[in-house]
Amino acid sequence: MGILKALGAATCLLSIFPIEAAALTTSAPLTYGIVLFRMFDVLDVHGPTEVLQVLSASFKTDIVYIAETMEPVTTRPTLAAMNPLNSSVYPLLPPTHTLATAPELDVLIIPGGPGWRDPALNATLDYIRATAPKVKHVITICTGAALAARAGIMDGRKATTNKSSWPNAVLAGPNTTWIPSARWVEDNSSEPPVWSSSGVTAGIDLMLHWVEEKYNKENATNIAKFMEHVRIRDPAYDPFARNETVST
Ligand SMILES: *[C@@H]1O[C@H](CO)[C@@H](O)[C@H](O)[C@H]1NC(C)=O
Ligand SMILES: *[C@@H]1O[C@H](CO)[C@@H](O)[C@H](O)[C@H]1NC(C)=O
Ligand SMILES: *[C@@H]1O[C@H](CO)[C@@H](O)[C@H](O)[C@H]1NC(C)=O
Ligand SMILES: *[C@@H]1O[C@H](CO)[C@@H](O)[C@H](O)[C@H]1NC(C)=O
Numbered sequence: 038m039g040i041l042k043a044l045g046a047a048t049c050l051l052s053i054f055p056i057e058a059a060a061l062t063t064s065a066p067l068t069y070g071i072v073l074f075r076m077f078d079v080l081d082v083h084g085p086t087e088v089l090q091v092l093s094a095s096f097k098t099d100i101v102y103i104a105e106t107m108e109p110v111t112t113r114p115t116l117a118a119m120n121p122l123n124s125s126v127y128p129l130l131p132p133t134h135t136l137a138t139a140p141e142l143d144v145l146i147i148p149g150g151p152g153w154r155d156p157a158l159n160a161t162l163d164y165i166r167a168t169a170p171k172v173k174h175v176i177t178i179c180t181g182a183a184l185a186a187r188a189g190i191m192d193g194r195k196a197t198t199n200k201s202s203w204p205n206a207v208l209a210g211p212n213t214t215w216i217p218s219a220r221w222v223e224d225n226s227s228e229p230p231v232w233s234s235s236g237v238t239a240g241i242d243l244m245l246h247w248v249e250e251k252y253n254k255e256n257a258t259n260i261a262k263f264m265e266h267v268r269i270r271d272p273a274y275d276p277f278a279r280n281e282t283v284s285t
């Protein structure tokens with residue numbers, strides 16, 4: 038892969054919001070913002086979207102898709118070498134907002150995908166760095182945790198990420214305590230809380246747990262049933278765990 042690792046400036050951010058304001062009240066409608074960038078992982082975005090779509094029948098829910106420009110964002114690799122057979126399997130997702138026009142969010146969702154390493158994501162990293170302290174909650178899916186680390190918002194946090202790209206991903210967060218065996222990790226140590234999932238499908242388990250915690254258990258159970266998804270409910274159970282015992 039010819040894409041260079043580029044680390045964003047890692048500034049430790051303090052919440053500008055008082056703790057009380059950060060507590061989620063799920064009786065109110067929530068706005069979720071999902072950040073899009075070239076070569077995002079399809080399911081990292083659509084898995085959480087699916088869960089929230091089903092939830093929206095019971096609770097008013099809005100999702101905005103935020104990218105650098107209003108151009109549809111593709112999962113297609115930037116380099117031909119990453120698509121050696123020149124296959125056409127890459128959907129486009131049109132953003133609803135640019136980084137500049139995005140509304141205030143309650144929950145910032147940062148998906149992963151091979152594009153997290155793109156050195157040209159400065160504007161997106163700036164957006165994540167500026168937005169995270171203003172939201173009630175940050176959720177990262179898969180290597181989205183590494184993108185968040187590049188933005189400097191994972192310092193001093195506990196997190197997990199895609200087990201297949203572990204060695205590269207953890208390098209993005211030298212001051213993050215990376216948990217090598219976890220389906221997901223909840224870091225509530227400061228505001229906003231940052232919850233991170235392991236690879237791809239783990240994002241669905243994290244979101245179902247989110248629904249259980251922030252809305253109610255019945256909804257989480259019914260959404261999983263509707264999706265015919267066999268949940269992993271224990272965040273510590275990780276069939277794809279790395280063997281590292283000491284975090285990087
Ligand atoms: C990690 O933390 C140390 C000590 O606080 C700091 O000097 C260093 O700049 C941090 N590194 C990054 C990449 O944030
Ligand atoms: C790759 O496939 C597209 C159609 O999907 C085609 O337009 C393009 O010319 C192909 N590129 C190469 C290098 O074969
Ligand atoms: C997970 O890591 C593997 C190995 O590096 C990589 O091929 C895959 O694209 C990663 N998945 C995502 C969604 O980033
Ligand atoms: C993006 O950020 C990196 C790291 O801070 C910097 O080296 C690079 O010059 C920036 N690129 C642009 C186009 O501003």
Ligand SMILES: *[C@@H]1O[C@H](CO)[C@@H](O)[C@H](O)[C@H]1NC(C)=O
Binds near residue numbers: 223224225230250
């Ligand atoms: C994080 O906070 C939520 C409440 O928002 C709580 O239900 C959960 O147990 C906490 N997780 C951990 C690991 O402390």
Ligand SMILES: *[C@@H]1O[C@H](CO)[C@@H](O)[C@H](O)[C@H]1NC(C)=O
Binds near residue numbers: 095255256257259260
């Ligand atoms: C979700 O919870 C609400 C409030 O308790 C309830 O009215 C609704 O029927 C539930 N929906 C599902 C699909 O479980």
Ligand SMILES: *[C@@H]1O[C@H](CO)[C@@H](O)[C@H](O)[C@H]1NC(C)=O
Binds near residue numbers: 277278279
């Ligand atoms: C972890 O160790 C076990 C036993 O040695 C091995 O079978 C497995 O492949 C290792 N997993 C990884 C991700 O290295």
